[in-house]
Amino acid sequence: MEAIKFEHVSFAYEHGFVAVDDISFNIQSGEKVAIIGQNGAGKTTTVKMMNGLLRPKSGEITVFGDDASKKTTATLSKKVGYVFQNPGDQIFNQTVYNEIAYSLKYLKMDKTEVERRVNSAAAMCYLSDELQTNPYDLPFSIRKFVTIASVVAMNVDVVILDEPTAGQDLLGLLHQKEIIEQLHQMGKTVVTISHDMEFVIDNFDRIIVMADKKIVGDANKREIFWDFELLDKAALKQPVVSQLAKRLELKRNIINIVDFVSEYEK
Amino acid sequence: MAVLELKDVTFKYQLAKETILENISFSIEKGEFVALVGRNGVGKTTLCSIMRGLIPTFHTGTMSGQVLLNGLDIGEMSIGDLALHIGFVFQNPFVQVSGVKQTVFEEVAYGLENLGVKRSEIIRRVEEMLHQLNIEHLRSKHPMQLSGGQSQRVALASVLVMDPEILIIDEPTSQLDPQGTEEVFETIRLLKERKKTIILVEHKVDWVAEYADRVIVIDDKHIVKDASASEVFSDPMILETGNNLPQVALLALRLLELGKVDFNKIPTTLDEAVEQLKGRADNGGN
Numbered sequence: 001m002e003a004i005k006f007e008h009v010s011f012a013y014e015h016g017f018v019a020v021d022d023i024s025f026n027i028q029s030g031e032k033v034a035i036i037g038q039n040g041a042g043k044t045t046t047v048k049m050m051n052g053l054l055r056p057k058s059g060e061i062t063v064f065g066d067d068a069s070k071k072t073t074a075t076l077s078k079k080v081g082y083v084f085q086n087p088g089d090q091i092f093n094q095t096v097y098n099e100i101a102y103s104l105k106y107l108k109m110d111k112t113e114v115e116r117r118v119n120s121a122a123a124m125c126y127l128s129d130e131l132q133t134n135p136y137d138l139p140f141s142i143r144k145f146v147t148i149a150s151v152v153a154m155n156v157d158v159v160i161l162d163e164p165t166a167g168q169d170l171l172g173l174l175h176q177k178e179i180i181e182q183l184h185q186m187g188k189t190v191v192t193i194s195h196d197m198e199f200v201i202d203n204f205d206r207i208i209v210m211a212d213k214k215i216v217g218d219a220n221k222r223e224i225f226w227d228f229e230l231l232d233k234a235a236l237k238q239p240v241v242s243q244l245a246k247r248l249e250l251k252r253n254i255i256n257i258v259d260f261v262s263e264y265e266k
Numbered sequence: 267m268a269v270l271e272l273k274d275v276t277f278k279y280q281l282a283k284e285t286i287l288e289n290i291s292f293s294i295e296k297g298e299f300v301a302l303v304g305r306n307g308v309g310k311t312t313l314c315s316i317m318r319g320l321i322p323t324f325h326t327g328t329m330s331g332q333v334l335l336n337g338l339d340i341g342e343m344s345i346g347d348l349a350l351h352i353g354f355v356f357q358n359p360f361v362q363v364s365g366v367k368q369t370v371f372e373e374v375a376y377g378l379e380n381l382g383v384k385r386s387e388i389i390r391r392v393e394e395m396l397h398q399l400n401i402e403h404l405r406s407k408h409p410m411q412l413s414g415g416q417s418q419r420v421a422l423a424s425v426l427v428m429d430p431e432i433l434i435i436d437e438p439t440s441q442l443d444p445q446g447t448e449e450v451f452e453t454i455r456l457l458k459e460r461k462k463t464i465i466l467v468e469h470k471v472d473w474v475a476e477y478a479d480r481v482i483v484i485d486d487k488h489i490v491k492d493a494s495a496s497e498v499f500s501d502p503m504i505l506e507t508g509n510n511l512p513q514v515a516l517l518a519l520r521l522l523e524l525g526k527v528d529f530n531k532i533p534t535t536l537d538e539a540v541e542q543l544k545g546r547a548d549n550g551g552n
Contacts, residue, residue, distance in 0.1 A: 038443045039415030085414055085441070086360065140358060141306040163414070167357070167440040169306045169469055170510045195443045198513065235445045240472055240513040240536060247540045257517045264526055 002062065003029040003158050003189045004050055004080070009059030011045050019045040021213040022059070029064070029157065032180065032190045034200040037210035038235050043193045044085060046210065047160045050191070051080035064157070081151035085162040085193075087135075087143040090150070096122070096138075097131040100149045121153035124182060126175050141167045148179060158189040165196040177203055197239045201225070201255050209234050222253045267337060268293035269432060269463045270317060275331030277312065277321060286312050288487040290331070296431075297461045299454065301474045301495070304484035305508030310467045311357060313484070314434050317465065319348045335432075350381075353430035357437045357467075359421035363409045370401065370420050373409040377428045395427040398456070400449055414441030422450065432463045439470060451477050475499045475512040475534040483507055500532035514539035 004027040011020040020042040035043050048054040052073035061068040084090040093099035104114045125145040207224045209217035211234040245254035271293040278285040286309040315321045319340045322329040333340045356362035367373040378388045396402045399419050439447040481498040483491040485507040521527045533539040
Protein backbone atom coordinates (compact mmCIF):
# COMPACT_ATOMS: atom_id res chain seq x y z
CA MET A 1 0.00 0.00 0.00
CA GLU A 2 1.07 3.55 -0.66
CA ALA A 3 1.82 5.44 2.53
CA ILE A 4 2.53 8.80 0.92
CA LYS A 5 1.86 10.02 -2.59
CA PHE A 6 2.74 13.46 -3.98
CA GLU A 7 1.38 14.50 -7.38
CA HIS A 8 2.67 17.73 -8.92
CA VAL A 9 3.01 19.33 -5.51
CA SER A 10 4.27 22.91 -5.17
CA PHE A 11 4.66 25.10 -2.12
CA ALA A 12 5.08 28.84 -1.77
CA TYR A 13 5.46 30.85 1.43
CA GLU A 14 3.05 33.71 2.06
CA HIS A 15 5.39 36.35 0.68
CA GLY A 16 5.52 34.38 -2.56
CA PHE A 17 8.86 32.54 -2.20
CA VAL A 18 8.53 29.16 -3.91
CA ALA A 19 10.21 26.46 -1.79
CA VAL A 20 9.02 23.33 -3.61
CA ASP A 21 8.24 23.26 -7.32
CA ASP A 22 6.15 20.51 -8.91
CA ILE A 23 7.34 17.32 -7.25
CA SER A 24 5.84 13.85 -7.58
CA PHE A 25 6.77 10.60 -5.81
CA ASN A 26 5.34 7.59 -3.96
CA ILE A 27 6.51 6.00 -0.75
CA GLN A 28 5.22 2.52 -0.02
CA SER A 29 4.12 1.51 3.44
CA GLY A 30 7.09 -0.03 5.31
CA GLU A 31 9.67 1.56 3.02
CA LYS A 32 12.85 3.33 4.23
CA VAL A 33 13.73 6.43 2.21
CA ALA A 34 16.45 9.05 2.62
CA ILE A 35 16.08 12.55 1.22
CA ILE A 36 19.34 14.35 0.50
CA GLY A 37 20.30 17.66 -1.07
CA GLN A 38 21.71 21.08 -0.25
CA ASN A 39 20.48 23.40 2.48
CA GLY A 40 17.54 25.27 0.97
CA ALA A 41 16.73 22.60 -1.64
CA GLY A 42 13.22 22.13 -0.21
CA LYS A 43 13.69 18.94 1.83
CA THR A 44 12.16 20.13 5.11
CA THR A 45 9.30 21.88 3.33
CA THR A 46 8.55 18.63 1.48
CA VAL A 47 8.38 16.45 4.58
CA LYS A 48 6.37 19.04 6.52
CA MET A 49 3.68 18.70 3.86
CA MET A 50 3.42 14.97 4.59
CA ASN A 51 1.52 15.57 7.82
CA GLY A 52 -0.09 18.92 7.13
CA LEU A 53 2.36 21.11 9.05
CA LEU A 54 2.53 22.93 5.74
CA ARG A 55 -0.11 22.82 3.02
CA PRO A 56 0.74 22.76 -0.70
CA LYS A 57 -0.13 25.67 -2.95
CA SER A 58 -1.03 23.26 -5.71
CA GLY A 59 -0.96 19.55 -6.43
CA GLU A 60 -2.29 16.58 -4.53
CA ILE A 61 -1.01 14.72 -1.49
CA THR A 62 -2.45 11.35 -0.51
CA VAL A 63 -1.74 9.76 2.87
CA PHE A 64 -2.69 6.07 3.09
CA GLY A 65 -5.18 6.60 0.32
CA ASP A 66 -6.83 9.67 1.85
CA ASP A 67 -6.73 13.11 0.26
CA ALA A 68 -4.59 15.05 2.77
CA SER A 69 -6.25 18.37 1.96
CA LYS A 70 -9.48 17.05 3.52
CA LYS A 71 -7.78 16.08 6.80
CA THR A 72 -6.69 18.29 9.66
CA THR A 73 -3.05 18.39 10.71
CA ALA A 74 -4.11 16.75 13.99
CA THR A 75 -5.64 13.80 12.14
CA LEU A 76 -2.70 13.42 9.77
CA SER A 77 -0.26 13.57 12.69
CA LYS A 78 -1.76 10.40 14.13
CA LYS A 79 -0.44 8.59 11.07
CA VAL A 80 2.59 10.64 10.12
CA GLY A 81 4.93 11.89 12.86
CA TYR A 82 7.54 14.57 12.19
CA VAL A 83 10.65 14.89 14.36
CA PHE A 84 11.82 18.50 14.16
CA GLN A 85 15.30 19.40 12.97
CA ASN A 86 15.90 21.67 15.95
CA PRO A 87 14.80 19.95 19.20
CA GLY A 88 14.17 23.42 20.68
CA ASP A 89 11.23 23.82 18.27
CA GLN A 90 9.58 20.72 19.68
CA ILE A 91 10.42 20.33 23.40
CA PHE A 92 8.57 22.34 26.05
CA ASN A 93 7.88 20.05 29.05
CA GLN A 94 9.84 19.99 32.32
CA THR A 95 10.80 16.33 32.30
CA VAL A 96 11.65 13.83 29.61
CA TYR A 97 8.73 11.68 30.80
CA ASN A 98 6.20 14.49 30.43
CA GLU A 99 7.60 15.48 27.07
CA ILE A 100 7.17 11.98 25.67
CA ALA A 101 3.76 11.58 27.37
CA TYR A 102 2.39 14.97 26.30
CA SER A 103 0.57 14.04 23.11
CA LEU A 104 -0.67 10.78 24.61
CA LYS A 105 -2.21 12.60 27.58
CA TYR A 106 -3.65 15.19 25.22
CA LEU A 107 -5.39 12.36 23.38
CA LYS A 108 -6.85 11.32 26.77
CA MET A 109 -5.20 7.95 26.63
CA ASP A 110 -5.58 5.57 29.55
CA LYS A 111 -2.92 6.16 32.24
CA THR A 112 -1.38 2.68 32.20
CA GLU A 113 -1.24 2.80 28.41
CA VAL A 114 0.53 6.19 28.56
CA GLU A 115 3.04 4.72 30.98
CA ARG A 116 3.59 1.64 28.87
CA ARG A 117 4.12 3.64 25.71
CA VAL A 118 6.44 6.20 27.32
CA ASN A 119 8.58 3.49 28.86
CA SER A 120 8.85 1.50 25.67
CA ALA A 121 9.63 4.59 23.54
CA ALA A 122 12.22 5.71 26.11
CA ALA A 123 13.84 2.27 26.10
CA MET A 124 14.01 2.26 22.33
CA CYS A 125 15.60 5.73 22.34
CA TYR A 126 18.12 5.01 25.13
CA LEU A 127 16.41 7.37 27.57
CA SER A 128 15.22 5.02 30.31
CA ASP A 129 17.61 6.57 32.84
CA GLU A 130 16.68 10.15 31.95
CA LEU A 131 12.88 10.11 32.38
CA GLN A 132 12.92 12.56 35.30
CA THR A 133 15.57 14.83 33.78
CA ASN A 134 14.69 18.25 32.37
CA PRO A 135 15.23 17.90 28.60
CA TYR A 136 17.21 21.16 28.57
CA ASP A 137 19.73 19.70 31.03
CA LEU A 138 20.59 17.09 28.42
CA PRO A 139 23.17 17.75 25.71
CA PHE A 140 21.77 18.75 22.30
CA SER A 141 22.62 15.34 20.86
CA ILE A 142 20.58 13.48 23.50
CA ARG A 143 17.72 16.00 23.30
CA LYS A 144 17.28 14.83 19.72
CA PHE A 145 16.46 11.36 21.07
CA VAL A 146 13.76 12.89 23.30
CA THR A 147 12.05 14.29 20.22
CA ILE A 148 12.33 10.95 18.45
CA ALA A 149 10.83 9.15 21.48
CA SER A 150 7.85 11.55 21.52
CA VAL A 151 7.01 10.61 17.96
CA VAL A 152 7.70 6.89 18.48
CA ALA A 153 5.31 6.88 21.48
CA MET A 154 2.51 8.11 19.22
CA ASN A 155 2.77 4.82 17.36
CA VAL A 156 2.50 6.57 14.00
CA ASP A 157 2.78 4.62 10.74
CA VAL A 158 5.26 6.99 9.15
CA VAL A 159 8.21 8.44 11.09
CA ILE A 160 9.96 11.45 9.57
CA LEU A 161 13.39 12.28 10.93
CA ASP A 162 14.72 15.71 9.93
CA GLU A 163 18.51 15.71 10.15
CA PRO A 164 18.78 13.33 13.08
CA THR A 165 22.54 13.00 12.55
CA ALA A 166 23.43 16.65 13.26
CA GLY A 167 25.84 16.84 16.18
CA GLN A 168 25.79 13.10 16.89
CA ASP A 169 28.91 11.21 17.86
CA LEU A 170 29.74 7.63 16.89
CA LEU A 171 27.52 6.10 19.58
CA GLY A 172 24.63 8.44 18.75
CA LEU A 173 24.80 7.41 15.09
CA LEU A 174 24.84 3.76 16.12
CA HIS A 175 21.78 4.28 18.32
CA GLN A 176 19.95 5.97 15.47
CA LYS A 177 20.80 3.10 13.18
CA GLU A 178 19.24 0.74 15.71
CA ILE A 179 16.12 2.88 16.11
CA ILE A 180 15.61 3.05 12.33
CA GLU A 181 16.14 -0.70 12.07
CA GLN A 182 13.61 -1.38 14.86
CA LEU A 183 11.02 0.92 13.29
CA HIS A 184 11.56 -0.88 10.00
CA GLN A 185 11.12 -4.27 11.69
CA MET A 186 7.86 -2.99 13.20
CA GLY A 187 6.64 -2.30 9.66
CA LYS A 188 6.88 1.49 9.96
CA THR A 189 7.68 3.74 7.04
CA VAL A 190 10.81 5.78 7.76
CA VAL A 191 11.71 8.99 5.91
CA THR A 192 14.98 10.66 6.87
CA ILE A 193 16.65 13.88 5.79
CA SER A 194 20.40 13.82 6.29
CA HIS A 195 23.63 15.45 5.16
CA ASP A 196 25.69 12.53 6.39
CA MET A 197 26.24 10.42 3.27
CA GLU A 198 27.88 7.53 5.13
CA PHE A 199 24.87 7.37 7.45
CA VAL A 200 22.48 7.47 4.51
CA ILE A 201 24.32 4.66 2.72
CA ASP A 202 24.51 2.63 5.90
CA ASN A 203 20.77 2.78 6.60
CA PHE A 204 18.87 3.32 3.35
CA ASP A 205 18.68 1.86 -0.13
CA ARG A 206 16.31 4.26 -1.85
CA ILE A 207 17.43 7.85 -2.04
CA ILE A 208 15.52 10.90 -3.22
CA VAL A 209 17.76 13.78 -4.27
CA MET A 210 16.42 17.34 -4.19
CA ALA A 211 18.02 20.40 -5.75
CA ASP A 212 16.66 23.87 -6.26
CA LYS A 213 13.07 23.04 -5.18
CA LYS A 214 12.75 19.94 -7.35
CA ILE A 215 13.36 16.21 -7.17
CA VAL A 216 16.32 15.57 -9.44
CA GLY A 217 16.96 11.93 -8.58
CA ASP A 218 15.07 9.01 -7.06
CA ALA A 219 16.90 5.68 -7.25
CA ASN A 220 19.00 3.10 -5.46
CA LYS A 221 22.05 4.46 -3.64
CA ARG A 222 24.45 2.58 -5.93
CA GLU A 223 23.12 4.52 -8.93
CA ILE A 224 22.78 7.86 -7.15
CA PHE A 225 26.37 8.06 -5.90
CA TRP A 226 27.88 7.22 -9.30
CA ASP A 227 25.68 9.57 -11.32
CA PHE A 228 28.11 12.46 -11.62
CA GLU A 229 25.75 14.71 -13.54
CA LEU A 230 23.18 14.30 -10.79
CA LEU A 231 25.69 14.81 -7.96
CA ASP A 232 26.94 17.93 -9.70
CA LYS A 233 23.44 19.31 -10.13
CA ALA A 234 22.67 18.73 -6.44
CA ALA A 235 26.12 19.97 -5.27
CA LEU A 236 26.70 16.63 -3.59
CA LYS A 237 29.84 14.56 -3.46
CA GLN A 238 30.49 10.87 -3.61
CA PRO A 239 31.24 9.27 -0.26
CA VAL A 240 34.99 9.08 0.41
CA VAL A 241 35.23 5.35 -0.35
CA SER A 242 33.60 5.90 -3.78
CA GLN A 243 35.99 8.78 -4.48
CA LEU A 244 38.87 6.45 -3.68
CA ALA A 245 37.47 3.70 -5.92
CA LYS A 246 37.09 6.18 -8.74
CA ARG A 247 40.63 7.49 -8.43
CA LEU A 248 41.96 3.93 -8.37
CA GLU A 249 39.84 3.16 -11.44
CA LEU A 250 38.10 0.27 -9.73
CA LYS A 251 34.67 -0.98 -10.77
CA ARG A 252 31.81 1.51 -10.59
CA ASN A 253 29.11 1.46 -7.94
CA ILE A 254 31.36 0.93 -4.93
CA ILE A 255 29.76 2.95 -2.14
CA ASN A 256 31.10 1.57 1.12
CA ILE A 257 33.94 -0.33 2.77
CA VAL A 258 32.23 -3.72 2.31
CA ASP A 259 31.89 -3.14 -1.45
CA PHE A 260 35.47 -1.98 -1.71
CA VAL A 261 36.88 -4.96 0.17
CA SER A 262 34.90 -7.48 -1.87
CA GLU A 263 36.07 -5.85 -5.12
CA TYR A 264 39.62 -6.13 -3.81
CA GLU A 265 39.10 -9.81 -3.00
CA LYS A 266 38.61 -10.70 -6.64
CA MET B 267 55.86 31.27 22.64
CA ALA B 268 52.56 29.53 23.02
CA VAL B 269 49.49 31.64 22.25
CA LEU B 270 47.37 29.60 24.61
CA GLU B 271 48.52 27.29 27.34
CA LEU B 272 46.61 25.17 29.86
CA LYS B 273 48.52 23.98 32.92
CA ASP B 274 47.06 21.11 34.88
CA VAL B 275 43.46 22.31 34.69
CA THR B 276 40.81 20.43 36.65
CA PHE B 277 37.18 21.54 36.81
CA LYS B 278 33.97 20.52 38.56
CA TYR B 279 30.64 22.25 37.87
CA GLN B 280 29.00 23.74 40.96
CA LEU B 281 26.17 21.23 41.28
CA ALA B 282 27.92 18.21 39.79
CA LYS B 283 29.04 15.30 41.93
CA GLU B 284 32.16 14.63 39.92
CA THR B 285 34.84 16.60 38.09
CA ILE B 286 34.26 16.83 34.35
CA LEU B 287 37.89 17.41 33.33
CA GLU B 288 41.10 16.49 35.17
CA ASN B 289 44.76 17.47 34.73
CA ILE B 290 44.32 19.00 31.31
CA SER B 291 47.61 20.42 30.00
CA PHE B 292 48.54 21.49 26.49
CA SER B 293 49.97 24.44 24.69
CA ILE B 294 49.00 25.79 21.32
CA GLU B 295 51.36 27.75 19.08
CA LYS B 296 50.39 30.73 16.98
CA GLY B 297 48.94 29.64 13.63
CA GLU B 298 48.19 26.08 14.70
CA PHE B 299 44.92 24.39 13.72
CA VAL B 300 43.95 22.04 16.53
CA ALA B 301 40.86 19.83 16.60
CA LEU B 302 39.29 18.63 19.85
CA VAL B 303 37.49 15.31 19.57
CA GLY B 304 35.69 13.08 22.03
CA ARG B 305 32.29 11.54 22.63
CA ASN B 306 29.30 13.78 23.39
CA GLY B 307 29.22 14.90 27.01
CA VAL B 308 32.95 14.34 27.53
CA GLY B 309 33.60 18.03 28.23
CA LYS B 310 34.70 19.51 24.89
CA THR B 311 32.39 22.52 25.17
CA THR B 312 33.39 22.87 28.84
CA LEU B 313 37.02 23.00 27.73
CA CYS B 314 36.08 25.74 25.24
CA SER B 315 34.48 27.74 28.06
CA ILE B 316 37.65 27.34 30.16
CA MET B 317 39.80 28.66 27.32
CA ARG B 318 37.42 31.61 26.88
CA GLY B 319 37.60 32.48 30.57
CA LEU B 320 33.85 31.89 31.10
CA ILE B 321 34.79 29.14 33.53
CA PRO B 322 34.98 29.55 36.46
CA THR B 323 33.50 33.09 36.54
CA PHE B 324 30.33 32.88 34.43
CA HIS B 325 29.68 29.13 34.64
CA THR B 326 30.59 28.59 38.28
CA GLY B 327 32.38 25.66 39.83
CA THR B 328 35.70 24.65 41.29
CA MET B 329 38.70 25.05 39.03
CA SER B 330 42.37 24.47 39.65
CA GLY B 331 45.28 24.99 37.30
CA GLN B 332 46.08 27.89 35.03
CA VAL B 333 45.13 29.20 31.59
CA LEU B 334 47.67 31.49 29.94
CA LEU B 335 46.98 33.72 26.95
CA ASN B 336 50.23 34.98 25.43
CA GLY B 337 51.88 34.15 28.74
CA LEU B 338 49.38 36.07 30.89
CA ASP B 339 46.96 34.41 33.32
CA ILE B 340 43.44 34.90 31.93
CA GLY B 341 42.09 34.80 35.48
CA GLU B 342 43.48 38.33 35.77
CA MET B 343 41.93 39.62 32.56
CA SER B 344 38.38 40.92 32.06
CA ILE B 345 35.95 38.99 29.86
CA GLY B 346 35.81 42.06 27.59
CA ASP B 347 39.59 42.04 27.07
CA LEU B 348 39.59 38.32 26.46
CA ALA B 349 36.86 38.62 23.86
CA LEU B 350 39.14 40.87 21.77
CA HIS B 351 41.66 38.04 21.55
CA ILE B 352 39.42 34.98 21.46
CA GLY B 353 36.43 34.62 19.16
CA PHE B 354 33.90 31.88 19.83
CA VAL B 355 31.38 30.37 17.44
CA PHE B 356 28.52 28.63 19.22
CA GLN B 357 27.48 25.04 18.69
CA ASN B 358 23.82 26.04 18.31
CA PRO B 359 23.62 29.07 15.98
CA PHE B 360 20.08 29.86 17.14
CA VAL B 361 21.54 30.63 20.60
CA GLN B 362 24.27 32.88 19.23
CA VAL B 363 22.09 35.23 17.16
CA SER B 364 21.79 38.54 19.04
CA GLY B 365 18.03 38.92 18.64
CA VAL B 366 18.34 42.70 18.41
CA LYS B 367 19.11 43.05 14.71
CA GLN B 368 16.68 42.98 11.81
CA THR B 369 18.95 41.80 9.00
CA VAL B 370 21.86 39.43 8.50
CA PHE B 371 24.04 42.36 7.42
CA GLU B 372 23.38 44.19 10.71
CA GLU B 373 23.85 40.98 12.70
CA VAL B 374 27.30 40.44 11.23
CA ALA B 375 28.13 44.14 11.88
CA TYR B 376 26.91 44.03 15.50
CA GLY B 377 30.23 43.12 17.16
CA LEU B 378 32.20 45.75 15.25
CA GLU B 379 29.61 48.44 16.09
CA ASN B 380 30.09 47.65 19.76
CA LEU B 381 33.82 48.11 19.41
CA GLY B 382 33.22 51.56 17.87
CA VAL B 383 34.84 50.70 14.54
CA LYS B 384 34.44 53.37 11.82
CA ARG B 385 31.30 52.96 9.69
CA SER B 386 33.07 52.65 6.35
CA GLU B 387 35.42 50.08 7.85
CA ILE B 388 32.48 48.06 9.24
CA ILE B 389 30.78 48.02 5.85
CA ARG B 390 33.98 46.92 4.11
CA ARG B 391 34.64 44.09 6.56
CA VAL B 392 31.04 42.85 6.63
CA GLU B 393 30.88 42.81 2.82
CA GLU B 394 34.10 40.85 2.67
CA MET B 395 32.83 38.30 5.18
CA LEU B 396 29.43 37.85 3.48
CA HIS B 397 31.30 37.19 0.26
CA GLN B 398 33.80 34.80 1.82
CA LEU B 399 31.13 32.63 3.45
CA ASN B 400 28.87 32.74 0.43
CA ILE B 401 25.94 34.38 2.25
CA GLU B 402 25.63 37.63 0.28
CA HIS B 403 22.13 36.59 -0.82
CA LEU B 404 21.01 36.48 2.83
CA ARG B 405 22.04 40.07 3.64
CA SER B 406 18.51 41.46 3.96
CA LYS B 407 16.96 38.43 5.62
CA HIS B 408 15.90 38.43 9.27
CA PRO B 409 18.52 36.55 11.36
CA MET B 410 15.83 34.58 13.18
CA GLN B 411 14.25 33.33 9.96
CA LEU B 412 17.15 31.37 8.55
CA SER B 413 17.46 27.63 8.07
CA GLY B 414 19.90 25.71 10.27
CA GLY B 415 22.61 25.74 7.65
CA GLN B 416 22.20 29.44 6.82
CA SER B 417 22.16 30.34 10.48
CA GLN B 418 25.36 28.40 11.09
CA ARG B 419 27.15 30.37 8.38
CA VAL B 420 25.87 33.72 9.69
CA ALA B 421 27.05 32.76 13.20
CA LEU B 422 30.51 31.99 11.84
CA ALA B 423 30.61 35.25 9.86
CA SER B 424 29.62 37.32 12.92
CA VAL B 425 32.68 36.08 14.79
CA LEU B 426 35.22 35.96 11.93
CA VAL B 427 34.45 39.58 11.07
CA MET B 428 35.84 40.59 14.49
CA ASP B 429 39.23 39.27 13.36
CA PRO B 430 40.33 37.80 16.72
CA GLU B 431 43.77 36.15 16.92
CA ILE B 432 42.34 32.90 18.31
CA LEU B 433 39.14 31.28 17.10
CA ILE B 434 37.33 28.60 19.04
CA ILE B 435 34.71 26.97 16.86
CA ASP B 436 32.26 24.49 18.36
CA GLU B 437 30.81 22.09 15.78
CA PRO B 438 30.31 24.67 13.01
CA THR B 439 29.09 22.23 10.37
CA SER B 440 26.55 20.05 12.18
CA GLN B 441 23.63 21.34 10.10
CA LEU B 442 25.48 22.00 6.87
CA ASP B 443 25.30 20.08 3.62
CA PRO B 444 28.53 18.59 2.21
CA GLN B 445 29.29 21.67 0.11
CA GLY B 446 28.64 24.00 3.07
CA THR B 447 30.93 21.85 5.20
CA GLU B 448 33.68 22.11 2.61
CA GLU B 449 33.26 25.90 2.47
CA VAL B 450 33.63 26.16 6.23
CA PHE B 451 36.81 24.06 6.19
CA GLU B 452 38.13 26.14 3.28
CA THR B 453 37.38 29.29 5.28
CA ILE B 454 39.29 27.84 8.21
CA ARG B 455 42.19 27.06 5.87
CA LEU B 456 42.15 30.70 4.74
CA LEU B 457 42.24 31.83 8.38
CA LYS B 458 45.19 29.55 8.98
CA GLU B 459 47.03 31.18 6.08
CA ARG B 460 46.47 34.47 7.86
CA LYS B 461 48.27 32.98 10.88
CA LYS B 462 45.16 32.73 13.01
CA THR B 463 45.14 30.09 15.73
CA ILE B 464 42.16 27.77 15.42
CA ILE B 465 40.63 25.37 17.90
CA LEU B 466 37.83 23.32 16.43
CA VAL B 467 35.37 20.88 18.01
CA GLU B 468 34.11 18.59 15.26
CA HIS B 469 32.76 15.06 14.80
CA LYS B 470 33.33 14.89 11.05
CA VAL B 471 36.69 13.14 11.24
CA ASP B 472 37.10 12.73 7.48
CA TRP B 473 37.26 16.51 7.21
CA VAL B 474 39.37 16.97 10.33
CA ALA B 475 41.92 14.47 8.98
CA GLU B 476 42.18 16.41 5.71
CA TYR B 477 42.58 19.86 7.27
CA ALA B 478 43.75 19.92 10.92
CA ASP B 479 47.42 19.96 12.00
CA ARG B 480 46.91 18.40 15.35
CA VAL B 481 44.22 16.49 17.21
CA ILE B 482 43.59 16.33 20.94
CA VAL B 483 41.45 13.38 22.03
CA ILE B 484 39.56 13.63 25.32
CA ASP B 485 38.09 10.62 27.05
CA ASP B 486 36.94 10.06 30.61
CA LYS B 487 38.06 13.49 31.92
CA HIS B 488 41.58 13.29 30.49
CA ILE B 489 43.55 13.96 27.36
CA VAL B 490 44.25 10.45 26.06
CA LYS B 491 46.08 11.45 22.91
CA ASP B 492 47.63 14.65 21.59
CA ALA B 493 49.45 14.26 18.29
CA SER B 494 49.39 15.09 14.58
CA ALA B 495 46.11 14.38 12.77
CA SER B 496 47.88 11.72 10.74
CA GLU B 497 49.15 9.90 13.85
CA VAL B 498 45.87 10.13 15.79
CA PHE B 499 43.64 8.93 12.97
CA SER B 500 45.80 5.96 12.04
CA ASP B 501 45.44 4.56 15.56
CA PRO B 502 42.54 2.07 15.93
CA MET B 503 42.54 2.78 19.68
CA ILE B 504 40.68 6.00 18.85
CA LEU B 505 37.55 3.95 18.12
CA GLU B 506 37.47 2.99 21.79
CA THR B 507 37.26 6.66 22.78
CA GLY B 508 33.89 6.99 21.04
CA ASN B 509 35.33 8.68 17.95
CA ASN B 510 35.19 7.41 14.43
CA LEU B 511 38.21 7.11 12.17
CA PRO B 512 38.26 8.52 8.64
CA GLN B 513 36.68 6.18 6.10
CA VAL B 514 40.02 5.61 4.35
CA ALA B 515 41.62 4.54 7.65
CA LEU B 516 38.74 2.17 8.43
CA LEU B 517 39.07 0.71 4.95
CA ALA B 518 42.85 0.27 5.28
CA LEU B 519 42.49 -1.40 8.68
CA ARG B 520 39.95 -3.80 7.21
CA LEU B 521 42.20 -4.66 4.25
CA LEU B 522 45.09 -5.17 6.65
CA GLU B 523 43.03 -7.41 8.89
CA LEU B 524 42.04 -9.56 5.91
CA GLY B 525 45.67 -9.80 4.86
CA LYS B 526 44.90 -8.17 1.52
CA VAL B 527 47.39 -5.33 1.64
CA ASP B 528 50.31 -4.24 3.77
CA PHE B 529 50.52 -0.56 4.55
CA ASN B 530 53.66 1.39 5.45
CA LYS B 531 51.30 3.64 7.31
CA ILE B 532 47.51 3.58 7.71
CA PRO B 533 46.30 6.37 5.38
CA THR B 534 44.14 9.08 6.93
CA THR B 535 43.46 11.28 3.91
CA LEU B 536 42.13 10.48 0.45
CA ASP B 537 45.41 11.42 -1.25
CA GLU B 538 47.38 9.16 1.05
CA ALA B 539 44.98 6.27 0.41
CA VAL B 540 45.25 6.73 -3.36
CA GLU B 541 49.03 6.85 -3.17
CA GLN B 542 49.27 3.71 -1.04
CA LEU B 543 46.74 1.64 -2.98
CA LYS B 544 47.60 2.76 -6.50
CA GLY B 545 48.82 -0.04 -8.72
CA ARG B 546 48.21 -2.62 -6.02
CA ALA B 547 44.66 -3.52 -6.96
CA ASP B 548 45.94 -6.06 -9.51
CA ASN B 549 47.90 -8.12 -7.03
CA GLY B 550 45.60 -7.62 -4.07
CA GLY B 551 44.72 -10.96 -2.50
CA ASN B 552 47.94 -12.63 -3.59
